Amino acid sequence: MLDLVIETRCHDLGGFEVGRVLPFRKRRMVGPFIFFDRMGPFEFPAPIPGGADVRPHPHIGLSTVTYLFDGQMTHRDSLGVEQVILPGALNWMTAGAGISHSERFDGMRAQGGRIDGIQAWVAVPESNEEDAPAFDHYAADILPAVVDAGLSLRVIAGSAFGVRSPAKVHSPLFYVHAELQAGARMALPDGYAERAVYVALGGIEVEGLSYHSGQMLVFAPGAAPTLRALQASRLMLLGGEALGPRHIWWNFVSSRKERIEQAKADWVAGRIPLPGLDNAEFIPLPDSPVPAPNPMS
Template identity: 55%
Template sequence: MIIEQRRRNLGGGMEVGRVLPFAKRRMVGPFIFFDHIGPLNLRAGVDHSVDVRPHPHIGLSTVTYLFSGEIMHRDSLGYELPIRPQEVNWMTAGSGITHSERLEKARAVGDHLHGIQAWVALPTADEETAPSFSHHEGSDLPGWSDAGVHGQLIAGSAYGLTAGARTHSPLFYVHLELEARSTAEIPGGYGERAIYVANGAIEVGGERLVTGQMAIMSQKASSVRAIQPSTVMALGGEPIGERFLFWNFVSSSEDRLRQAREDWRAGRMKLPDADDREFIPLPDSPLKTPPAMP
């Protein structure tokens, strides 16, 4: 299966390519959300409307990974720090957290923003875990180079390596930079896997994939070949069961989603101390039950 990104304007000129969830494939292992941010050139003095104002999450971990640019993170646990290229902000919402994502560097001096934001659904037993945040760089994100393939492990375990972020279920998430005509092995041993082309063109299983396309890999597929210099994200893990999704909330229980909806509407979720003057209101869309996984 090949999934095409669907471009979404988030306001203020901020564009993303929505990949997951997709109507015919809502998850890959525990990965339930996958957005391609940009690429976007931002001039100095860019309007505040491009910022992502404080908003809530439950039942998931978010992971922001940038190829270029900078985003300032602030959350209700008190963490406040920028994320830069080839670093990881791993935020586990669990029972509930709020955060904002501000483009303060772009506002000051301009920026070229390009990256991926993914959500990892938590196993049922961990959905109400205490919220937490961790920042990772350097040795927490093991890297390697071999025969034209330059890799960095973002999360989980693959290639005999383990990244620093604490995960709650078996998974892998990898950034690969491929030189033209190089071949990269994709980790095996996981129930579900996918690859996404953030830039360039590759071949996998006889199929050509280009920028903005995700391929769900069969169990037999084991490698990809770069047709030209390419940036590829490889991801996967073990399925954790059906999840319901409403706005920024993920849960195995529709009742829990309704509770989160009412908590946010009633102002019962704490805003970040350093960013509590505004927030994103609850959307009016009704809760919807997603179709069953194929």
């Protein structure tokens, strides 16, 4: 049965607004998903200003999961990776003990255009929080697809609907992009303790009530009711097994408060390196001045 409906809240990243869904005051996580932002849909006029880019910033203790419906972004990180993100592909970056990255609109800058997608954060088990950072990219054509009457599914990560994504994950979860024609019906994957659906486009009916774009429906454990598309709709299905409580401050996630404090100090002191291919600027710690340049560097 339906447990909670979360409305999208507008959040300014400093030049680009996103719709924040998770974390929410009444629901911090769904399975291991601790963060869920909708990027767009937004039409950028040309040229796209540099202020819309996400400058280099740090993470610990989580995996960032970037998935686009429209547009493109360029990811650069402190492992030396430079990767263009295209619609339908999956960028899975595991922060581990510490990584920094940027996300820029280089490929769209001159001509502008539409950007739309989701960035989620997935917490990792305590035993993996201090792993070495890693980055994996999966092109759209290698993510498994399921097609049925009136609907098509892409299993982005984890296992669902009898197929498994090749994405490397640290705990049981599912993350699915679903496109439904008007009148099509489906149920969420079973076998997971926590499940939710985010309506990215269109509208659905659940238990006789209708829900619209920008809402996340969180279900109680047990059988989930059938979802029926009221019109052509795009859904993101997500969930998995709970990992226990996590602390979150800015871009840092950890099972330990003291680890968050260490991450703050590491970023201020430069112990988390900047991306080698994007190191001319960065986002300082919130409410902290930009450190003076080191004359010895």
